[in-house]
Amino acid sequence: MSAPLVVNTTDGTVWVLHTVTRSELALYAVAGACNCPSYLLATLAELAEHGIAGSADALPMPAGPVVRSELDQAHDDVVGACLARWEEEQENARLRLALASAKRGRSRLRARVAELLAERRETNEALDDAVQALRADGITRRIAPTQALAEDVTPQVLKLRNLPAGQRAALEDPHDGPLHHRYALGHDMPELGGGR
The missing domain is CATH 1.20.5 (Single alpha-helices involved in coiled-coils or other helix-helix interfaces)
Structure with a gap:
């Protein structure tokens, strides 16, 4: 049988179930004591020595539907x-x-x-x-090729002007070169004009 939740002693003290030990021994504390030390806890047998006026195994529940207050x-x-x-x-x-x-x-x-x-x-x-x-x-390439040529040719002209007259004549006359042949008449060509 389980221990009652609340016990009233004959001297008017209300005791509340505080804890149950491993050996299922119920320990009670005085109601309202939040942190009751263990030496103030009492067993059901100790409370019976003082005289039990009443006990409650369950807290009362209101009968019927619960009516909520306006508050x-x-x-x-x-x-x-x-x-x-x-x-x-x-x-x-x-x-x-x-x-x-x-x-x-x-x-x-x-x-x-x-x-x-x-x-x-x-x-x-x-x-x-x-x-x-x-x-x-x-535009520069189209308009100024003569300037570019003049700039490129000017050093060569200066070289020619600085040459002595004999060398200048040899360089300037292309007919005096080794590849030029003077032909007054063509020696290797047949004569034209039929039987002469």
Whole structure:
């Protein structure tokens, strides 16, 4: 048989079941004592020596449906409103965090767009400079070949002017070269004009 939960002694003291030992010995403490030291605990046999006026094996339960008071209902309503408010504040905090994150992301994206635009501008300027250089180089090749030739030929002309007169004549007259043949008449060619 299990030990009773509450024991009333004849002197009017109420004892409450505090603990049950391994050997199933029930120990009781004075009701209202939260942390009762072990030397103040009493067994059911010790309480019987003082005289037991009554005991309860179970706490009483109300009979029939439980009627809630208006105070309990109001308390539940306030708690529900507080929970709803708390959930709303948590949702607002999440939204503020998401907004701040989106703003940081937007700032990073704007910085990246500005970086790409600057890079595109530099690339376009470099490309434009290269096109202008190619156009100028093409125009120079078409318009100024005489200047280029003059610059290339001028050192050779200076060499020829600095040569002595005899050497200059030998270089200037192509008919005096070793490959030139003077033919007054063609010696190796047949004569023209039929039987003479």
